[in-house]
Amino acid sequence: MSRSAKALLAVVLALSASAAMAQGKYPGIGRVATPDEVRAWDIDVRPDFKGLPAGSGSVAKGQQVWEGKCASCHGVFGESNEFFTPIVGGVTPEDVKRGRVAALISKPELQRTTLMKMSSIATLWDYINRAMPWNAPKSLSVEEVYAVTAFILNLGEILPDSFVLSDKNIGEVQKLVPNRNGMTRKHGLWDVKGLPDVKNTLCMKDCPVGAGGKVQIVSSIPDYARDAHGNLAEQNRVVGPVRGVVTAKGAVAQAAPAPSEPGALANASNCLACHATDRKVVGPSFNEIAGRYKGDNAAPSRLAAKIKDGGAGAWGNVPMPPHAGMKTEEIQLLVRWILNGAVPN
Amino acid sequence: MRPCLLFMSADQTGRRPGRVMRAPENFLGPADIAAVKAGRRDFLRNSLLAASAALAGAAAPLRAADGEAAILNPSAFSTSLGQPVAARAYGLPSKYEQNLARRESPGLTRVSAASVSFAPLQGFFGIITPSGLHFERHHQGWQDIDPAQHRLMVNGLVKSARVYTMDDLMRLPSVSRMHFIECGANSGMEWGNVAVPTVQYTHGMLSCCEFTGVPLSVLLDDCGFDRKNGKYVLAEGGDGAGLTRTIAMDRALDDVLVAWAMNGEMLRPENGYPLRLVVPGVQGVSWVKWLRRLEVGDQPWFAREEAMHYIDLMPDGLHRQFTSIQECKSVITSPSGGQKLIDKGYYSITGLAWSGRGKIRRVDVSLDGGRNWKQARLETPVLEKCLTRFNIPWVWDGGPAILQSRAQDSTGYVQPQSRQLRAVRGTRSIYHNNAIQSWGLADTGEVSNVQVG
Numbered sequence: 009m010s011r012s013a014k015a016l017l018a019v020v021l022a023l024s025a026s027a028a029m030a031q032g033k034y035p036g037i038g039r040v041a042t043p044d045e046v047r048a049w050d051i052d053v054r055p056d057f058k059g060l061p062a063g064s065g066s067v068a069k070g071q072q073v074w075e076g077k078c079a080s081c082h083g084v085f086g087e088s089n090e091f092f093t094p095i096v097g098g099v100t101p102e103d104v105k106r107g108r109v110a111a112l113i114s115k116p117e118l119q120r121t122t123l124m125k126m127s128s129i130a131t132l133w134d135y136i137n138r139a140m141p142w143n144a145p146k147s148l149s150v151e152e153v154y155a156v157t158a159f160i161l162n163l164g165e166i167l168p169d170s171f172v173l174s175d176k177n178i179g180e181v182q183k184l185v186p187n188r189n190g191m192t193r194k195h196g197l198w199d200v201k202g203l204p205d206v207k208n209t210l211c212m213k214d215c216p217v218g219a220g221g222k223v224q225i226v227s228s229i230p231d232y233a234r235d236a237h238g239n240l241a242e243q244n245r246v247v248g249p250v251r252g253v254v255t256a257k258g259a260v261a262q263a264a265p266a267p268s269e270p271g272a273l274a275n276a277s278n279c280l281a282c283h284a285t286d287r288k289v290v291g292p293s294f295n296e297i298a299g300r301y302k303g304d305n306a307a308p309s310r311l312a313a314k315i316k317d318g319g320a321g322a323w324g325n326v327p328m329p330p331h332a333g334m335k336t337e338e339i340q341l342l343v344r345w346i347l348n349g350a351v352p353n
Numbered sequence: 354m355r356p357c358l359l360f361m362s363a364d365q366t367g368r369r370p371g372r373v374m375r376a377p378e379n380f381l382g383p384a385d386i387a388a389v390k391a392g393r394r395d396f397l398r399n400s401l402l403a404a405s406a407a408l409a410g411a412a413a414p415l416r417a418a419d420g421e422a423a424i425l426n427p428s429a430f431s432t433s434l435g436q437p438v439a440a441r442a443y444g445l446p447s448k449y450e451q452n453l454a455r456r457e458s459p460g461l462t463r464v465s466a467a468s469v470s471f472a473p474l475q476g477f478f479g480i481i482t483p484s485g486l487h488f489e490r491h492h493q494g495w496q497d498i499d500p501a502q503h504r505l506m507v508n509g510l511v512k513s514a515r516v517y518t519m520d521d522l523m524r525l526p527s528v529s530r531m532h533f534i535e536c537g538a539n540s541g542m543e544w545g546n547v548a549v550p551t552v553q554y555t556h557g558m559l560s561c562c563e564f565t566g567v568p569l570s571v572l573l574d575d576c577g578f579d580r581k582n583g584k585y586v587l588a589e590g591g592d593g594a595g596l597t598r599t600i601a602m603d604r605a606l607d608d609v610l611v612a613w614a615m616n617g618e619m620l621r622p623e624n625g626y627p628l629r630l631v632v633p634g635v636q637g638v639s640w641v642k643w644l645r646r647l648e649v650g651d652q653p654w655f656a657r658e659e660a661m662h663y664i665d666l667m668p669d670g671l672h673r674q675f676t677s678i679q680e681c682k683s684v685i686t687s688p689s690g691g692q693k694l695i696d697k698g699y700y701s702i703t704g705l706a707w708s709g710r711g712k713i714r715r716v717d718v719s720l721d722g723g724r725n726w727k728q729a730r731l732e733t734p735v736l737e738k739c740l741t742r743f744n745i746p747w748v749w750d751g752g753p754a755i756l757q758s759r760a761q762d763s764t765g766y767v768q769p770q771s772r773q774l775r776a777v778r779g780t781r782s783i784y785h786n787n788a789i790q791s792w793g794l795a796d797t798g799e800v801s802n803v804q805v806g
Contacts, residue, residue, distance in 0.1 A: 034575060037521045041506055041514040049506055049646050052587060052597060055655045091464050113670040116781060125664065125672065128655045135657040138595035139493060145593040190672055191664070197676035197785065200604065200634060200710055204680060206777050208759070208767040212717070212726045217770070218806040223722035223755065225793060226806035227546040237459060237550050240691035242452055245476050249700055250692035252452070253799055255550075278494075281464055 051138055051146075055128040057178060063150040064174030067167060070159025073152045077141045080282060080290045086163045090289075091281055095122040096163040099186040104166055107189035123164045127191045129182050133157050143278060143329050270345035273338055277331065285350045292323045294350035301347060308347065312339045452476075455486060458554050461542070466494035469536070471557030474686050474705070479732070480531070480740040482560035484616045489623050490536055490558065490637060492658070493594035498643055500619075500627040503591065505572075505611070509648035512577030519627050523613060525567040530610070530633075533561040533707045533740045535679045537636030537663050540786040544775075547802045551691035555790060555802060556684045559705075561740040564631045566612030569605050573649065583649040587656075588630050591645030597656035598639045599675070600632060602649075608633050608738075611644065633738040634709030635677045636784070638663055668779035679709035681768050682787035683716055683743070683760035694798035697751045702729075703744040708762035713741040715761050720747070722755035722791060722805045723770065729758070754794040755805060771804055 053059040075084070082088050086096035098111045098121050109124045118124075126132055137153045139145045148156070158173035166184050167173070173181060182188065196202030217223050235256030237243075244252030274280055282290035301307035314322075316339060318330035331339070345351075418425045446453075455470035462468040472488040489495070500519045508514035536558035542548040549555055569586070586605045590596040600609065610631040613619060620626040625642025632639040638658050653659070653675065664672040683706035688694055706713045712735055717726040732742040743758070760768045771788040778785075793803035 034525060037524055038515045038517040038575065041508060041516045045506065045516065046508050046514050049589075050508055050648065051595075052589070052648065052654055052656070054650070054652060056652065058652075092467070108670065110670075112666065112672075113668075120666070122661060125661050127672075127674075128660060131655050131657055131660040134597075134654075135661070138597075139593065139657075142493070145493065145595065187672075190670070191660075191674040192667075192671045193674055195673050195676060197673070197678045197680070198601065200607075200678055202678065204766050206769045206774050208769040208773055210715075210717070210761060210767055215724055215726070217723045218772075223724055223805050225755075225803045227804040228793065229547055229550055229802055234550070237456075237554060237691075240551060243454075243456065243473065243475075243551065243553065244452055244692060246449055246452065248687075250688050250694055250800075253691050253693050255691070275465055278464070278466055281466075 051134075053130045053134040053137070055130045055182075057130060057175070060130070060133065060175050060178065061150050062175045063154055064172050064176075065151045065153065065155025065158055066172045067155070067158045067162040067169055069151065070155035070157070070162070073148070073156050074159050077144075077148075078156065081142055086160060089119060093121065094119060095160060097121045098124040099164055099166075101165070103186040104184050107185070107187070109187045109190060112187075112190070123160070123166075123186055125187060125190075126185060127188050129157065129161075129178060129185055132160065133178075141329070142281075143331075270341050271350075274342060274345070274350075277334055277338070277342070279342070282328070291328060294346045296323075298347050298349055308340070308343050311343045311346070312336070315339050315342065450476075453486065455489060456553065458542070458549060467492055469558060471553045472560050474552045474557050474559065474684070475689050475692065477686065477705075478742075480561050480705070480734075480742050481616065482562055484562070484618065484621050484624075487560040487562065487615075487621065487624055488536070488558050491592075491594075491623075492596050493592055495623050496592050496643060497622040498591065498627060503627050503643075503645070505628060505644060506646045507572055507576045507649075508646070509587070509650050510579035510583045511573075511649055515576050517572070519613065522567060522611065522628070525571060527565050527567055528610065529563055529565040529614075530608075530631075531561065531563045531734075531736055531739045532631060532633040533559060533679075533738065534631075534637045534640055535559045535682075535707070535709075537638060537676070537679070537784040540788070540790075541783045543788075543804075544782060544786050545780040547804050550802055552684060552686050552689040552790075555690065558637070559707075559740075561707075562615045563617065564610055564612040565614035565617075566610040566631060569609040569611055569630070569647070572611060572647070573605065576649075578649045582651045585650050585653050587646075587648040587650060587654050588639070588641040588644060589646040589648070590625075590641045591643040596638070596641055596658055597654060598641055598659055599653040599656065600630075600635075600639060604632065604635065604677075611647075634679060636663070636679055639677060663784060665778070665782040665784045667782070673782075676785055679707070680785065680787045681708035681710065681713075681760050681762040681766050682706070683713075683758040683768055684790045685718070685756050685758045685792060688756070688794070688800045689792050690800055690802035692800045694749060694794075694800070696798075697749050700747050700749055701744045702747050702756065703742065704758050706731075706741045706743055706758070706760035707739065708760070708764075708766070709738060710766065711763035712737055712739075713743075713760055714763050714765075716741075716743040717759045718743075718745045719757040719759070720754045723757050723759075723789065726759065749794075749798075751796055751798075753796050755803065756792040756794060756800075757789050759789050772806060 050059065081091045082095055087094050098118055099109055103109045111118050112124060133153060136156055137148065140148065154173045158167055158171055161167040161181065162169060162171065166186070167181065196204055239254060239256040241252040241254040244250065283294060285294045287293050314328065315331050315334065319328050453473040453476040455472060457465065457468060457470050470489040472482060472486050503519055505517045505522065506514065539558035540555055543555055584602050586600045586602060588598050588600060611628065612631045613628055615621065615624060620629060625644065628644045629642045630640050630644050659675060664674050665676050666672050683704060685702055685704035687703050694700065702718060706716045713731065716729045716731065718729045719726045727745065729743040729745040732744065735741050768787060768789055774786065774788050791803050791805050792800050794800050
């Protein structure tokens with residue numbers, strides 16, 4: 009045993025001994041976590057930057073990462089609302105000065121972006137680090153997380169093109185976050201004993217209702233939307249005091265089908281986030297793929313390998329991420345389904 | 354509004370308007386009916402005899418039977434051998450119940466791994482949600498985690514950071530309690546106007562189960578947490594989202610559970626198998642699924658789901674942060690939007706009430722859009738931070754009505770009207786809409802989602 013290994017063993021033994029002493033009530037339950045284990049899992053970053061690893065990343069590097077791993081869902085400028093709510097937009101230089109986003113009041117119709125809502129840059133850093141990219145969370149390096157964070161603020165015209173974000177200057181950058189003064193905790197909904205802000209009474213007779221004291225229906229489902237949630241007759245029990253109203257023939261909000269059906273499998277495997285049957289989304293449509301490889305006997309195995317390992321170039325520059333978690337037979341099922349026209353179940 | 358829509362009190366059952374019974378199933382075709390009308394008085398009797406004989410495959414009875422085919426004719430299920438035990442090793446609902454299923458609201462989200470499926474409240478009885486119909490909300494898809502590989506770590510302001518296996522946790526002294534779980538955004542689509550047709554979509558991010566686990570306080574004690582500086586606990590999921598939420602220490606030490614079981618079996622994967630946090634009274638996002646880590650700290654964390662989402666926009670442009678408690682709320686589940694009453698006559702109006710601050714004290718029901726109210730009966734049990742079922746008898750005379758329920762909890766707080774909520778919070782809050790729900794009943798018997806003002 010090397011000297012360092014011996015030293016480590018001594019530390020571990022000392023820790024377990026102290027833990028055994030500390031632990032009187034439930035002997036044999038649990039153990040002390042090793043420092044490496046705590047480091048591996050304790051990845052959270054607080055607004056005071058406790059937990060932020062040392063490092064840096066440039067806007068330029070961020071753009072590179074963004075275009076490879078983020079833009080396909082979030083749009084080249086972080087503006088896309090095709091899959092997720094937009095990240096960039098709605099903030100002004102005046103907001104950056106003031107720390108409050110004016111559009112939250114002046115433009116109530118505007119979809120709220122990440123930059124409009126975010127009050128702490130730590131939230132952004134922490135979330136990218138733990139949960140992005142969408143289909144490969146926790147795969148970015150520390151440099152890449154700094155870089156993408158910097159690039160998002162650059163897209164929002166908050167940081168210049170030449171900026172390099174680091175643990176040293178992130179506190180200064182926090183002072184530029186547009187909605188940093190936009191949160192309040194003055195309300196009664198945090199504490200179980202908190203005071204409510206809305207009051208009603210137990211009035212029982214001739215109670216005030218509408219503006220004129222009269223009961224008026226002010227909102228209802230418009231006729232054209234009657235079947236927007238499918239046929240309600242098929243969403244209610246067939247016995248009892250009521251039946252579901254027949255609202256549509258055909259278009260039914262289906263209960264989740266078994267994922268052994270290829271269409272459901274494509275959905276469950278998140279294929280449909282980037283592909284559709286008959287139109288280009290991020291990647292090519294299933295019909296385009298079927299058309300290109302028609303009659304190509306080697307295509308099924310090539311396409312299966314592409315789904316498994318990822319690929320780029322055949323349909324443009326946006327790469328398809330690998331799907332290492334999918335079973336081979338699932339991939340083969342999907343390939344057959346796509347090449348046969350991707351008929352919905 | 355017609356004034357003749359009356360509640361029934363227990364001692365005044367009234368006369369039930371006769372319901373027109375259907376003829377025995379399809380004995381008579383159009384030609385036969387014409388024949389009966391034309392005066393062939395013995396026709397019906399003969400026809401019934403023939404039908405009974407054909408169905409029974411037996412000798413024709415000596416005289417015409419008078420009654421329903423469902424009774425008079427032997428059925429296949431009472432005259433044949435049934436299925437053996439364990440034909441379904443894990444039982445399933447009847448095939449006649451398949452309409453009651455979790456469903457997405459079309460157009461609400463664009464990526465189904467970061468979406469919601471709503472529980473079919475319109476079909477539930479009592480207060481317990483069947484495990485397979487519990488609503489779902491995932492932030493990065495659900496996982497089915499091997500329990501032998503799952504670990505729970507407790508670190509931060511503790512004497513020693515510790516790791517527990519599922520074996521460890523399930524040896525600890527457990528408790529079982531029933532609690533509701535409601536997404537903070539439940540009814541969020543209805544802040545400004547009516548948007549969805551049924552109670553499944555207006556209120557279906559709500560479920561209530563019996564949970565079994567170890568009190569969080571037991572684990573925090575076992576790790577020797579810092580009682581002076583430890584003001585908050587961070588809970589973190591083991592899924593791709595690594596979802597994190599801050600919980601106040603006084604909550605954490607009160608009734609929070611680290612749970613592995615739901616309704617007598619292990620948690621379903623969609624609900625966090627093998628381990629989730631149960632934070633009674635607090636919005637569902639804090640009930641972290643696939644729980645892998647708890648950290649004790651002296652400040653809140655501002656995780657994404659408490660600093661970018663689950664923040665409530667107020668009319669002054671400020672977002673309320675850390676809005677956790679689900680305030681007192683109720684809804685009539687039957688009859689409710691998208692349903693049609695089968696006939697005039699007697700009904701038991703029924704629904705659910707709940708409060709994140711305690712027990713339900715009373716529920717009132719109105720049939721005239723909130724002008725006049727009558728107290729409903731609470732079904733037992735009535736438990737802390739748990740759904741309570743209420744009902745009230747009613748005879749429908751065929752006229753229009755607007756049905757509402759209004760709950761009061763043990764703190765005295767009364768569930769508000771939409772206009773009272775909007776006066777304080779505007780219409781862009783998304784979260785924490787606990788307004789009184791209105792269901793409009795037309796004289797056709799059809800019920801629809803309406804808002805009154």
